[in-house]
Amino acid sequence: MRKKHWSIIILLLIIASGSVYQLLWGRISNFDTVYYSPLYSTDIYFLAGDAQITQEFEAEYPGLSRIELYFENQANNNSNEVVFHLKQQCDAAEDIETLTVKQVSIVSKQAFPLTFSPLDDSAGRRYCIVVESKSGEVNSSLGVYASGVDTYPRGSATYKSNTIALPNSSAVALTNQIWLPIVQKTQPVVQHPFDIGFKLYYNGKTGATLQTLLRQLATYKPGPLGQPMFYIFLLLLYGGLIAILWVVILKVQKN
Amino acid sequence: MSHNFKFLALLVSLTLVRGLIYIAIFPPWLAPDEPAHFEAIRLMGQEGVWPTQAIYLTTPMHPDMHTSFQSFQIWQLSGYAPPQDALNPHEPVNNLFIYYYPPTSTGSLIIAGNYPLVYHVLMAPLSALVKNFPLVQQLYLMRLVSLLFTTLTVILGWFFAQTIFPGNKVYAFGLTIFLIFLPMNLHVNTSVNSDVFVVFLVSLYFFGLAKLFCEGVSLSKIGLTAVALGLAIMTKPTALFIIPTTFVALIVYLARRFYWKPLLLTGLLVIIVVLTFSGSIVLFQVTEGGRAISTLQSFSQPLNLQKNYFGPSSWAIYLHTIRWGFLSFWGLFGWANIPILRTGMRAVWLICLVIGFGGLLFIKKYILPMGQSQRPLSSNQQDILLVLLFSLIFILISMYTPIIATQSTHWGPPSRYFFPALLPFSLYFFLGYQQLIPARFYSLTLPIWLAALLLFDTFAWGYVLIPRLYG
Numbered sequence: 001m002r003k004k005h006w007s008i009i010i011l012l013l014i015i016a017s018g019s020v021y022q023l024l025w026g027r028i029s030n031f032d033t034v035y036y037s038p039l040y041s042t043d044i045y046f047l048a049g050d051a052q053i054t055q056e057f058e059a060e061y062p063g064l065s066r067i068e069l070y071f072e073n074q075a076n077n078n079s080n081e082v083v084f085h086l087k088q089q090c091d092a093a094e095d096i097e098t099l100t101v102k103q104v105s106i107v108s109k110q111a112f113p114l115t116f117s118p119l120d121d122s123a124g125r126r127y128c129i130v131v132e133s134k135s136g137e138v139n140s141s142l143g144v145y146a147s148g149v150d151t152y153p154r155g156s157a158t159y160k161s162n163t164i165a166l167p168n169s170s171a172v173a174l175t176n177q178i179w180l181p182i183v184q185k186t187q188p189v190v191q192h193p194f195d196i197g198f199k200l201y202y203n204g205k206t207g208a209t210l211q212t213l214l215r216q217l218a219t220y221k222p223g224p225l226g227q228p229m230f231y232i233f234l235l236l237l238y239g240g241l242i243a244i245l246w247v248v249i250l251k252v253q254k255n
Numbered sequence: 256m257s258h259n260f261k262f263l264a265l266l267v268s269l270t271l272v273r274g275l276i277y278i279a280i281f282p283p284w285l286a287p288d289e290p291a292h293f294e295a296i297r298l299m300g301q302e303g304v305w306p307t308q309a310i311y312l313t314t315p316m317h318p319d320m321h322t323s324f325q326s327f328q329i330w331q332l333s334g335y336a337p338p339q340d341a342l343n344p345h346e347p348v349n350n351l352f353i354y355y356y357p358p359t360s361t362g363s364l365i366i367a368g369n370y371p372l373v374y375h376v377l378m379a380p381l382s383a384l385v386k387n388f389p390l391v392q393q394l395y396l397m398r399l400v401s402l403l404f405t406t407l408t409v410i411l412g413w414f415f416a417q418t419i420f421p422g423n424k425v426y427a428f429g430l431t432i433f434l435i436f437l438p439m440n441l442h443v444n445t446s447v448n449s450d451v452f453v454v455f456l457v458s459l460y461f462f463g464l465a466k467l468f469c470e471g472v473s474l475s476k477i478g479l480t481a482v483a484l485g486l487a488i489m490t491k492p493t494a495l496f497i498i499p500t501t502f503v504a505l506i507v508y509l510a511r512r513f514y515w516k517p518l519l520l521t522g523l524l525v526i527i528v529v530l531t532f533s534g535s536i537v538l539f540q541v542t543e544g545g546r547a548i549s550t551l552q553s554f555s556q557p558l559n560l561q562k563n564y565f566g567p568s569s570w571a572i573y574l575h576t577i578r579w580g581f582l583s584f585w586g587l588f589g590w591a592n593i594p595i596l597r598t599g600m601r602a603v604w605l606i607c608l609v610i611g612f613g614g615l616l617f618i619k620k621y622i623l624p625m626g627q628s629q630r631p632l633s634s635n636q637q638d639i640l641l642v643l644l645f646s647l648i649f650i651l652i653s654m655y656t657p658i659i660a661t662q663s664t665h666w667g668p669p670s671r672y673f674f675p676a677l678l679p680f681s682l683y684f685f686l687g688y689q690q691l692i693p694a695r696f697y698s699l700t701l702p703i704w705l706a707a708l709l710l711f712d713t714f715a716w717g718y719v720l721i722p723r724l725y726g
Contacts, residue, residue: 014608
């Protein structure tokens, strides 16, 4: 009876604490936001008309399969589309991948993933992502987050502002959209080097990925840390010690 | 070799290997304030100067500092904008460290007079010795010294638990496994930072206390504890919580020695907690915080207790900092800002809450019945566990009163400020967990503990850290 009594108290306490927890910390913010990439939260480049932003980058691993970008999207119910072109070079005529998404599906400040079939031979290759909005309105309110300085050493971004006349360019900007036309007006052509915020993801073959990872781990590091084999040695040693620890723990607990 | 030392050798080997893994995974400089601590040590060891503001304004940083930041993409990984020259974007503004790392990173600058320098003085001879080595090699060698201190902390943890629970290795294993497999402990305490030294010193202090309570008072034990206490306070203000802990230890000892009534003991303990809480708030109102005590600065700012400590914005700050403290204990990895909990965060919160209830059950069952004749724990065990419990209260006070006093998130608090209390926390966390295991499954206590921590740690470095740091 006494045991039952305790179980009920514990159960109630768990439920109570869960409720308190939900109350206090229920809204878990997404960590893939520009908040955790402050480097890329300083500038926003506005996409409308024929405006276009590009970013060169180098894939480090085989199987490039996803690129994440950060946007500021203040248009909740328009039918605009955003087009992403993955190219070998920014000025290449042909696309490796072309993706078109509805602008309404983009959530502000959160990483927006562009997924495509893995590119098996991507390791060490250079690519360019081109983003343009198929929008006929100045206030399409889609901005791409970027840094104010050159942050990515293996490529840079370019921004081409809109050059065509848009139908409702005289529309009054809403309070929360004011910054977008300002950005457009003050930065028609960007002279300084900058980069947009992006993350690359891979889904390559395990063997080739591991080989590349070992090389990456060892690069620039001194002594044994600079040898890929050292990491395999460490891992084996670690595995061995864990196995011994399991045996010891089971024995200790038994005694 | 006895079983005890075989076990210890295994745990030491595991600490060393895991420490090496963490040292190898984290690129140079990508640890809390690591460049700032390294530069202060370098100035003392290699330039032969005291790291004052004037010296930072005149002495160039190591010529390879910027190159190594670039090579390892530190600015990009940490998410901060590099301090670039407007005309030549690939070069820093100038060659002074004071304009390179601290303004852009929010990292501290270690300035003599404002910051305790015990750790830096200790490391300076090594820095002088390796002066001709490449910069990155110098940093890795200093990280190895940190690993040595972390290993010593694990050894202390083993003997600490054995002292409190002699003859039962389950507690020693439970505590040390937690220390070894906590990812943030391995990350922070294998980097170049005074945190690692203060964690070692405070652990030595707790070991001394455990010896005093469980094995009897002797001059050598008092000396060991006092030296650890003094050095720890001089090394980093995060150790200041051991001052009220020492008062509690004295009161608990006297209460047992002179048969004080429980009510008197309770009253005195409550008074110490209240004094510590209010004193800490006053300290952060009139000074720049605990550093003023560690560096013996005079108090200069006026006391302002007229703030609204319970308004909606205050509560928002408190909740944010509690959440931040929790996250940075289990993940986030300091300057790298890598959240490992992400989707599993709620699950970890709930597990911790349940273990917390287990801890309360333990306290109710084993610590509170102090005067009863039928007790499962000896009076010595009860006393030291009570002191350790209060040490945890005091470290929480020391972490959160700066936030209450300043009404800002300026002080974080990052979890590494909590790490000096890792020994009592690990022990209580394990004891709380143990309360949740039904008696018939007792033989699974350690295996489940190890499996859970191993899983969490493997997830941390295998699925979060390596992909984040290496693409």
